[in-house]
Amino acid sequence: MNPAMPHPEMRIAPSLLSADFARLGEEVTAVIEAGADLIHFDVMDNHYVPNLTVGPLVCQAIRSYATVPIDVHLMVKPVDALIPMFAQAGASIISFHPEASEHVDCTIQLIKSFGIKAGLVLNPATPLSCLDHVLEQLDLVLLMSVNPGYGGQSFIEHVLPKIDAVRKRIDATGRDIWLEVDGGVKADNAQRVGSAGADTLVAGSAVFSGGRYRESIEAIRTNALAGLRSRRA
Numbered sequence: 242m243n244p245a246m247p248h249p250e251m252r253i254a255p256s257l258l259s260a261d262f263a264r265l266g267e268e269v270t271a272v273i274e275a276g277a278d279l280i281h282f283d284v285m286d287n288h289y290v291p292n293l294t295v296g297p298l299v300c301q302a303i304r305s306y307a308t309v310p311i312d313v314h315l316m317v318k319p320v321d322a323l324i325p326m327f328a329q330a331g332a333s334i335i336s337f338h339p340e341a342s343e344h345v346d347c348t349i350q351l352i353k354s355f356g357i358k359a360g361l362v363l364n365p366a367t368p369l370s371c372l373d374h375v376l377e378q379l380d381l382v383l384l385m386s387v388n389p390g391y392g393g394q395s396f397i398e399h400v401l402p403k404i405d406a407v408r409k410r411i412d413a414t415g416r417d418i419w420l421e422v423d424g425g426v427k428a429d430n431a432q433r434v435g436s437a438g439a440d441t442l443v444a445g446s447a448v449f450s451g452g453r454y455r456e457s458i459e460a461i462r463t464n465a466l467a468g469l470r471s472r473r474a
């Protein structure tokens with residue numbers, strides 16, 4: 242398949258958080274050649290989350306390497322001022338946490354005003370009621386399966402029923418809203434994440450730490466697709 246065309250059923254989004262930051266451009270090229278559908282770009286501000294990562298300048302720097310969409314995950318508070326900067330820097334998708342916005346509907350509209358897909362991110366303890374009144378405005382729901390802040394954490398199993406619940410809510414809208422899961426996703430839990438209803442999986446340490454990018458991406462995708470198909474069967 243053309244690497245620039247996202248997989249139609251199960252998208253894999255390697256998180257650069259676990260990449261070699263001294264060679265980010267090469268890392269982006271390598272994971273795309275290995276089958277990445279999106280590049281997941283984690284932005285942390287040492288305020289909304291304890292960690293501190295990268296900003297729009299680094300997004301701009303990887304832009305020419307990213308022949309697939311850049312999926313920006315903003316873990317920053319307040320969030321609105323950074324959105325125009327990431328739009329300018331080449332983001333294709335921008336997702337934010339409702340706790341980081343004073344006016345969630347305004348932030349969604351701000352993202353969409355740049356022609357960018359808008360996503361809302363729910364932490365493990367964030368209730369699904371925050372999707373009320375906004376779900377139909379969204380292009381993507383991002384469910385955290387770890388608490389945000391660090392790569393390499395363990396998948397929180399009790400998020401699985403939440404994935405299923407969001408899948409049902411999305412299906413009820415009849416819209417093509419992506420359901421992305423982020424945190425601790427690995428080949429050995431991807432089947433369960435797929436069978437719960439996810440269609441887009443972020444994987445940081447599971448892709449970058451072993452060094453075998455293609456094998457890691459294919460294993461996650463194959464297992465997640467098996468789960469998704471068992472759900473449909």
Ligand code: DX5
Nearest residue numbers: 258389390393424425445446
């Ligand atoms: C956590 C980040 C995740 C994380 C994923 O706050 O949003 O994207 O980097 O990394 P793994 O797959 O290692 O949990």
Ligand code: ZN
Nearest residue numbers: 283314423443
């Ligand atoms: Zn993330």
